Amino acid sequence: MSESVGYTILLAKLVSVGLFVQFCLGQTNSLEGIRVHDAPNYTRVVFDTRSKTKYHVFMLDNPKRVVVDLDDTAKSQKLDPTQVESRVVAAIRRAERPQGSYRVVLDLKRAVKAPKTFALNPVRPYGHRLVVDLYWGSSEQKSVVQAQLDGQRDVVITIDAGHGGEDPGAIGVNKIFEKNVVLSIARGVKRHLDATKGFNAVLVRDGDYYVPLRKRPRLAREARSDFFVSIHADAFRSPAVSGASVYALSRKRATSETARWLVENENRSDLIGGVGKVVLDDYDDSVAEMLLDLSMDANLVHSIDAGETVLAALSEVARLHKGQLEQAGFVVLKSPDVPSILVETGYISNPNEARLLATSKYQQQIARAIANGVREYMRQNPPPGSLIAVLSDSETIRHLVKRGDTLSEIALRYDVSAAAIRSANRLRGNVIKTGEVLIIPRLGQES
Numbered sequence: 001m002s003e004s005v006g007y008t009i010l011l012a013k014l015v016s017v018g019l020f021v022q023f024c025l026g027q028t029n030s031l032e033g034i035r036v037h038d039a040p041n042y043t044r045v046v047f048d049t050r051s052k053t054k055y056h057v058f059m060l061d062n063p064k065r066v067v068v069d070l071d072d073t074a075k076s077q078k079l080d081p082t083q084v085e086s087r088v089v090a091a092i093r094r095a096e097r098p099q100g101s102y103r104v105v106l107d108l109k110r111a112v113k114a115p116k117t118f119a120l121n122p123v124r125p126y127g128h129r130l131v132v133d134l135y136w137g138s139s140e141q142k143s144v145v146q147a148q149l150d151g152q153r154d155v156v157i158t159i160d161a162g163h164g165g166e167d168p169g170a171i172g173v174n175k176i177f178e179k180n181v182v183l184s185i186a187r188g189v190k191r192h193l194d195a196t197k198g199f200n201a202v203l204v205r206d207g208d209y210y211v212p213l214r215k216r217p218r219l220a221r222e223a224r225s226d227f228f229v230s231i232h233a234d235a236f237r238s239p240a241v242s243g244a245s246v247y248a249l250s251r252k253r254a255t256s257e258t259a260r261w262l263v264e265n266e267n268r269s270d271l272i273g274g275v276g277k278v279v280l281d282d283y284d285d286s287v288a289e290m291l292l293d294l295s296m297d298a299n300l301v302h303s304i305d306a307g308e309t310v311l312a313a314l315s316e317v318a319r320l321h322k323g324q325l326e327q328a329g330f331v332v333l334k335s336p337d338v339p340s341i342l343v344e345t346g347y348i349s350n351p352n353e354a355r356l357l358a359t360s361k362y363q364q365q366i367a368r369a370i371a372n373g374v375r376e377y378m379r380q381n382p383p384p385g386s387l388i389a390v391l392s393d394s395e396t397i398r399h400l401v402k403r404g405d406t407l408s409e410i411a412l413r414y415d416v417s418a419a420a421i422r423s424a425n426r427l428r429g430n431v432i433k434t435g436e437v438l439i440i441p442r443l444g445q446e447s
Contacts, residue, residue: 028051029049029050029051029052029053029070029072029073029074030049030050030073030074030075030076031047031048031049031070031073031074031075031076031079031094031104032048032049032050032076032078032079032127033047033048033076033078033079033080034046034047034048034079034092034104035048036084036086036089036092037164037165037207037208037210038086038087038088038207038208038209039165039205039210040137040206040207040209041135041137042133042134042135042136042137043087043088043089043112043133043136044131044133044134044166044209044210045089045106045133045134046129046130046131046132046166047070047104047129047130047131047132048127049070049073049127049128049129049130050076051128052119052121053071053072053119053128053130054070054071055068055069055070055071055117055130056068056069056071057115057117059114059115063107063108064107064108064110064111064112065106065107065108066105066106066108066112066115066132066134067103067105067106068103068104068105068106068130068132069097069101069102069103070101070102070103070104070130071100071101072100072101073100073101073102074096074100074102075096075102087110088108088109088110088112088134088136089106089108089109089134090107090108090109091107092104092105092106093105093107106132106134108134110136111136112134112135112136113134113135113136115133115134116132117130117131117132117133118130118131119131120271123268123271124272125168125171126166129166129274131166131274152198152385152386152387152389152390153385153386153387154198154199154200154386154387155199155200155227155378155382155383155386155387156200156201156202156223156224156225156226157193157199157201157202157225157226157228157229157378158201158202158203158204158219158223158225158227158228158229158338159186159189159190159201159202159229159231160186160204160205160216160228160230160231160332161179161183161185161186161203161204161205162178162179162182162230162231162232162266162269162332163178163179163182163210163232163269163273164179164183164205164207164208164209164210164273165208165210165273165274166210166272166274167179167210167272167273167274169182169232169233169234169269170233170234170235170265170347170348170349171348172235172349172354172357172358173351173354173355174354176354176358178232178233178234179208181233181345181348181357181363182231182232182233183205183206183208184360184363184367185231185233185345185363185364185366185367185370186203186231186367187203187206187367188363188364188366188367188368188371189201189229189231189370189371189374191367192368192371192372193371193375196371196375197387197391198386198387198388199375199378199388202220202223202225204216204219210269210273210275211273212270212273212275213267213269213270213275213332214331214334216230216332217332217333217334217335217338217340220338220340221335221336221337221338225338226338226339226378226383226386227306227339227374227377228332228335228338228339228340228341229310229340229341229342229343229370229374230330230333230340230341230342230343231342231343231345231370232266232342232343232344233344233345233346233347233348233357234262234266234344234347234349235265235349236258236261236262236347237261238349239349239350239351241258241321241347241349242319242321242346242347242350243318243319243321243322243347243353244311244314244318244319244320244321244343244344244345244346244366245258245311245320245322245326245343245344246307246308246310246311246314246325246326246341246342246344247307247325247326247327247328247330247333247341247342247343248300248303248307248325248326248327248333248341248342249300249303249327249328249329249330249333249334249340250327250328250329251300254326254327254328254329255326255328256322258321259327260328262330262344263328266330266331267329267331299335299336299337299338299339302339302381303333303339303340303341304325305377305381306339306341306373306374306377306381307325307341308324308325308403309373309374309377309380309400309402310341310343310369310370310373310374310377311324311325312373312400312401312403312435313370313372313373313376313400313435314343314369314370314373315435316369316435317365317366317368317369318345318346318365321344321347323434324403328342343370345366372400373400376398376399376400377400379397379398380397380399397414397439398437398438398439398440399414399437400435400437401432401433401434401435401436401437401438402434403434405432405434406430407421407422407427407430408430410438410440416440416441420441421438421439421440421441423441424438424439424440424441425439
């Protein structure tokens with residue numbers, strides 16, 4: 001072989017290698033994972049990619065499909081076969097395409113509207129994401145109509161299980177997801193309240209999907225709720241932090257370092273959950289904000305009182321982080337006309353508490369305690385026109401002792417004597433314990 005021929009072959013090999021390297025460098029993106037979340041009126045499909053990607057989405061019929069083409073993207077080595085449990089997506093098929101693109105086909109069980117798509121920038125714990133929302137119902141969740149019973153309405157309690165869907169919340173030891181723990185607890189609270197005459201409980205979410213933060217209290221208002229409770233099981237930077245807490249809204253500053261830490265993490269959930277840069281225009285008007293603030297100030301008194309009652313009930317089954325109600329600026333508590341509290345059922349960053357919160361038994365103990373606290377507060381403060389307002393005139397009055405309560409103050413509140421309360425409860429002295437339930441004798445029943 002001549003020297004010129006050898007040089008030509010070597011040059012051809014170098015060109016081939018160069019083109020291959022250029023191709024590899026050009027195809028820097030990869031599909032890392034696919035997740036599916038069913039909400040009440042739409043299904044969200046999320047594509048995790050290594051970097052921001054260009055994409056094309058279109059629909060096909062016979063059979064019904066949604067096709068997602070990702071430009072300059074390859075399958076990641078760690079991409080597992082996608083197992084689908086969805087009311088809308090029957091199966092997910094994938095294949096490499098010419099020119100270095102990658103195609104994902106969503107086989108559908110039902111007709112959907114034109115997909116809504118948007119990209120999300122990295123936010124812990126996720127990288128780049130492409131979101132495809134498949135709607136089949138109206139764009140809004142239906143309001144819950146208050147139940148009527150014998151001409152008197154039920155007390156409506158809205159229960160908000162924090163996080164959900166794309167937002168896992170805190171992740172504890174053994175990959176315990178906050179969103180799963182609190183949904184189980186929220187469902188338990190609903191069961192206990194629904195089993196009580198005169199109560200009707202409403203869940204903000206009843207599945208693994210995300211609801212925007214400001215929409216959560218809005219759903220409570222649309223349901224004409226009398227009370228709103230948001231349930232969480234968060235984490236702190238120190239694994240030593242533990243214990244349950246109850247929060248009401250703070251109009252100024254958070255009441256502790258832990259509260260500030262939680263607010264910063266909870267209030268960023270919309271970025272994680274996939275709301276992106278959506279701004280709700282109804283919260284921008286300065287006059288509306290002023291009226292909102294005035295209404296929230298009046299409502300805050302009721303929220304604090306309710307929070308203290310729930311905290312006392314929790315103290316019966318859980319170790320408390322602090323012995324008193326805390327206040328912080330959680331977005332979900334900013335309802336203008338519904339008393340609202342946020343319950344931190346514990347810290348899954350604490351190994352011992354994480355193991356407890358992962359068990360069904362402890363979840364239901366917490367659920368029962370929250371329900372007990374809500375019931376006690378509503379019975380002590382029955383809304384006008386409600387069935388429990390009528391029942392409170394005929395049923396035994398009970399008072400759940402909160403931190404700072406004294407026998408004399410309780411007697412003054414219910415317009416009975418301290419001696420009558422001691423007699424009804426067989427107390428030997430004036431010492432009462434937080435979490436204790438006292439029978440309050442009615443006028444004319446005092447011994």
